Amino acid sequence: MTAASRARLLVELGRFDQAEAELRLGLLNRPGDPDMLALLAAVLRLDGRHGDALAAAEAAIEAGPGSAGAHAERAENLIALSRTREAVEAASEAARLRPAEPEVHRVLARAHAAGRDFGRARAAARQALAFDPRSVPSLLTLAEVERVAGRRRAAARATRAALAEDPEHPGGRWLIALLNAERLHVGEAMRGLRDLAVDHPARLRAEALAWPILGVLAGLRRGLAVGVPLTLAVRLATPWWSLAGLFAQGIALVVAVVMLTFTARVLLPAGRMPWRCLALLPRRLVVTELVAAGVSVPLLVWYAMSARWLPLALAVAAVSALIISGAFRMRVTSLNSR
Structure with missing residues (x-):
């Protein structure tokens, strides 16, 4: 068995460090x-x-400029590094060198999708499918392009077609769970992720299983970052507009109700698993976010009921803490994933 063959086998087992050692040897x-x-x-x-x-x-490209695989690998990493223009150029070169290879067209589709050029991304994915209309990787590439483009029904059709060919394919099962999560079908998404974690424990990071909590925090961060400053701005207009105080109270109450409804809709069907996964995340930062978000909404309700400055000022402070801790957590998570 060659070093490349051993490395491929080790990659299938998730032993990337050993695969790297084999290849370097x-x-x-x-x-x-x-x-x-x-x-x-x-x-x-x-x-x-x-x-x-x-x-x-x-x-690899320097050693073999005509290697389509090397250009395709360069494109994959440029996509991950958000250098999309260079990624498209590298993937296009791979497709030029090996036009009859479906994989290079799939890479080109991903590069165009990363650059938000969904028409060309879709065309490249369909070019890959032209070689084999039942290809699971090509169907899933098309599904991912459609998902990123916001066409969830088309993405679901392509994913179901892939799973019809291979019902246990982890990529297809992941994509179905992701689509369910995006449509806030939380129970279905969590069941799919739990089953996937059982069958492929090395595939899912803690962030994937804790997504209901992280998703709620992201939603609260966005909503409160708009709602609280808007409430404050309207309240500050009181000297020039007699009804500003009443409107500010109304805005505060609406924001609080929307945030509470959204939180309940996501967290109640999610069950206990997301909370168990919190221990695997940057815990202090997540707890800070949870406390800041949990305090902000009652403070808005307090302000809506009382029209006092204190709860509004405290809500501003809590939302600031939520935004700052969220930014730090995402930074830490990004560094840990490298």
Whole structure:
């Protein structure tokens, strides 16, 4: 068995560090091998090390400029690094070099989707499907393009077509759970994620299973970041507008009711699993967000009922803490995933 074969087997088992070691050992005997360097780039990418993976892909291109796989790997990492224009160029070169290879068209579709050019992304995904209309990876690529484009029904159709070919495919099951989550079908989404976690425990991070809590925090952050300053701004207009105070109280009450309804709609069907996963996240920051969000809404209700300055001032402080801690948590999570 070759070093590349052993590395591929280790990747299937989720042992990325061992796969990397096998490939680096193989490269000692075959330095500058573009295929092995491209495979190393793929292993590093799957391990979340996109900077290192990009360097390996570029080394593969330097060793073999005509390697479509190396250009495709470079494109994948440029997508992950949000360098979408370069990603499209790299994926287009891969498609030019190997036009009869469905995978390069799938990469090109993902690159165009990352650049929000959904027409070309859809065309590239359909070009991949033209080689095999029943290809699960190509169907899921089309589904992901449609999901990012906001066409959830089309995304669901393509995902169901993929699962009809392979009912246990983890990518298809993940995408169905994601679509259910986006439509706030929380119970169905959590059941799908729980089953996927049982069958493929290495596939899901804690963030995936804790998404109801993180999603609620994101929604509260956005809603309160608009609602509380708006309430304050209207209240400050009282000297010039006699009804401003009453309107500010009304805005505060509406924002509080909407936030409470949204929170209940997501968290009640989610069950206990998201809360169990909180221990695997940056706990202090998440707890700070939960406390800040949990305090902000009652403060808005207090202000709506009393029209006093104190609860409104405290709500401003709580929302500021929510926004700051949320930004820090996302930064920490991003650094930990690299």
